[in-house]
Amino acid sequence: MTGLGDFFDDLVEDIAAVLLFTQDNSTYGHFAEADVSTVVVASDNAVDADEFVSLPLEFTDVEGRIRFGLEGALDQEFVEEGDDVLCLTQSFDENDLDTIVRIRADEFTRTGLYDLFTNSRPDADVVQDVLEVAIELGKKGQKGKPVGALFVVGDAGKVMNKSRPLSYNPFEKSHVHVGDPIVNVMLKEFSRLDGAFVISDGGKIVSAYRYLEPDAEGIDIPKGLGTRHMAAAGTTRDTNAIAVVLSESDGMVRAFKAGEIVLELDPEEY
Ligand SMILES: Nc1ncnc2c1ncn2[C@@H]1O[C@H](COP(=O)(O)OP(=O)(O)OP(=O)(O)O)[C@@H](O)[C@H]1O
Numbered sequence: 001m002t003g004l005g006d007f008f009d010d011l012v013e014d015i016a017a018v019l020l021f022t023q024d025n026s027t028y029g030h031f032a033e034a035d036v037s038t039v040v041v042a043s044d045n046a047v048d049a050d051e052f053v054s055l056p057l058e059f060t061d062v063e064g065r066i067r068f069g070l071e072g073a074l075d076q077e078f079v080e081e082g083d084d085v086l087c088l089t090q091s092f093d094e095n096d097l098d099t100i101v102r103i104r105a106d107e108f109t110r111t112g113l114y115d116l117f118t119n120s121r122p123d124a125d126v127v128q129d130v131l132e133v134a135i136e137l138g139k140k141g142q143k144g145k146p147v148g149a150l151f152v153v154g155d156a157g158k159v160m161n162k163s164r165p166l167s168y169n170p171f172e173k174s175h176v177h178v179g180d181p182i183v184n185v186m187l188k189e190f191s192r193l194d195g196a197f198v199i200s201d202g203g204k205i206v207s208a209y210r211y212l213e214p215d216a217e218g219i220d221i222p223k224g225l226g227t228r229h230m231a232a233a234g235t236t237r238d239t240n241a242i243a244v245v246l247s248e249s250d251g252m253v254r255a256f257k258a259g260e261i262v263l264e265l266d267p268e269e270y
Pocket residue numbers: 148149150193194195196210211212213224225226227228229230231246247248249250
């Protein structure tokens with residue numbers, strides 16, 4: 001015995017739920033039998049849990065992952081604002097539940113990240129595909145040089161109305177979708193040139209080379225971000241689109257919704 005029993009008893013005392021960041025069946029089995037509600041947070045609901053939060057990205061930072069899981073659990077009303085929750089997740093080895101965090105559900109200010117995927121106009125998997133393209137582009141750049149890119153996703157008709165072409169549209173008569181294997185190559189190629197990609201709710205690439213013309217009035221984004229980020233913020237405020245921006249200058253990927261930055265990640269960490 002370690003004599004640490006009381007300490008660990010306190011850690012689990014009065015928790016309202018366990019957030020389990022794994023799809024491992026035998027681990028889930030233990031928790032399903034215990035007298036506490038268990039929310040599975042994972043990319044798939046392989047264990048067929050009643051309470052499940054779909055994790056659309058591999059969050060490399062534990063805090064971001066927990067935050068996402070909590071926002072999802074709150075949104076689906078598996079937990080309530082004042083609840084204490086125990087999170088079991090991985091820090092050092094992606095296959096090992098090596099980390100226990102006890103946290104109050106409202107301890108974080110909501111980032112809107114969960115909302116970006118689940119309550120947005122475009123399909124969640126489309127948002128996910130676009131983020132992946134941006135991350136990949138950010139990692140590799142174009143022929144070793146950093147590139148920037150701007151993807152506007154969803155509400156494409158309105159976005160097209162609030163923008164104009166900078167050049168011929170290579171996607172004019174095509175039917176390509178983000179997530180198609182060939183698309184990564186095409187998007188990389190076209191991202192060398194100016195303007196934004198416009199993508200439909202369902203993931204069809206509607207246009208490249210669009211110059212966005214939102215109303216710049218009242219847009220409040222961090223200093224140091226330039227016109228590409230301004231255009232992303234403005235367009236997502238004026239339409240129901242979301243936007244994903246890869247910055248050429250600082251290499252970060254940022255997602256915008258309703259005029260605000262809701263996600264900021266470093267492609268090098270993915
Ligand atoms: N309104 C717009 N619509 C579409 N694309 C735009 C718009 N404004 C800027 N861009 C694109 O962004 C590119 C970079 O512009 P700028 O440097 O001002 O943006 P930024 O926010 O600083 O982005 P980065 O961090 O990548 O430099 C431009 O060359 C252009 O291709």
